[in-house]
Amino acid sequence: MYRDYHLKRIADVQDEQKTIAYDEVHNTAGQEAFVQTMIKDGREGRKWGIRIVNASQYLSDYPEELLNAATGVYVMRGGSATDEAILRNTFKVSEEAIRRLHRDAVGPGPEGGNFLALFKTKVGFVVQLLTNTVGPIELWAFSTTLEDVALRNRLYKRVGPYAARKLLAEYFPLGSALQTIEHMRTQSTEKDDVSVVERLAEKLVTAYTRNLMKQQELSL
Incomplete structure (x- = not known):
């Protein structure tokens, strides 16, 4: 009773473009079996409707055969x-x-x-x-800068992912708060017992809460 259902699913999957993504390819160095599998996917994936995506810091991280197939x-x-x-x-x-x-x-x-x-x-x-x-919300979603990630994670926990990215995009439309963080560090003293990133997160959450309360008052 399940045969027809699964045959249809198999046909649908065959018709779809599929993607295999390998990030941080440099970690495959020395793992010859895995490297050969990756090369095989890169050379033969097209005929199976599979797109191979590889990412790493340097071109020298990739096997020569994979570069030739790209x-x-x-x-x-x-x-x-x-x-x-x-x-x-x-x-x-x-x-x-x-x-x-x-x-x-x-x-x-x-x-x-x-x-x-x-x-x-x-x-x-x-x-x-x-x-x-890309827009500022996307920039904030994909930023990997250490300070930006720390700030984003703090806001994720306090106001939720969507509201956090929207808030960060509003105050830092270039997709990074690094300049502000560095400036705050220069103004910090040894008496400050809270990290600069934490203090900035608190300011942003305070501003977010204040704006939220204003919107609620206007809707009443």
Whole structure:
């Protein structure tokens, strides 16, 4: 009685584009069996409707076979001399593109984050410097800066994830409170028994509570 149901599910899954994502690929170093599985997925996944996504800090973290099989490579900022050699020798990227990578891809800013995109297409190889723009709420959702994460986690616990990201985006629309935190550190004294991040979190929660109370009063 279950056969037809599962046959339909199998057909639906076969028709869908699937993704396998490997983050922090450098951790696979020395694990040859896993590396070979990852390479096999990268080379054969397309015919099974599987998209492989790998992420790591340096191009040198990836096996050469995987780089050769990649159809899209995104370099977020200029890396080591080894990375430059990979861009030149493996992908045949021009010196001008590498120079632009170092000059313009220096991390996200008010207008977005620049990165070097390499695309292998049926009509040729494309190298383009692109800009990724996202809103402040998204920036706060994906920030990995230590201080920002600590602040975000404190607000998550006190006002909830959605309200916390909205609050942070309102006060820090560039997606980071690092400058404010650093400034508060310079103003701190040894008498302060609460961390700078904790004090900033308390201020934001106080402002959030005050605004919430005002909205409730207006609705009465």
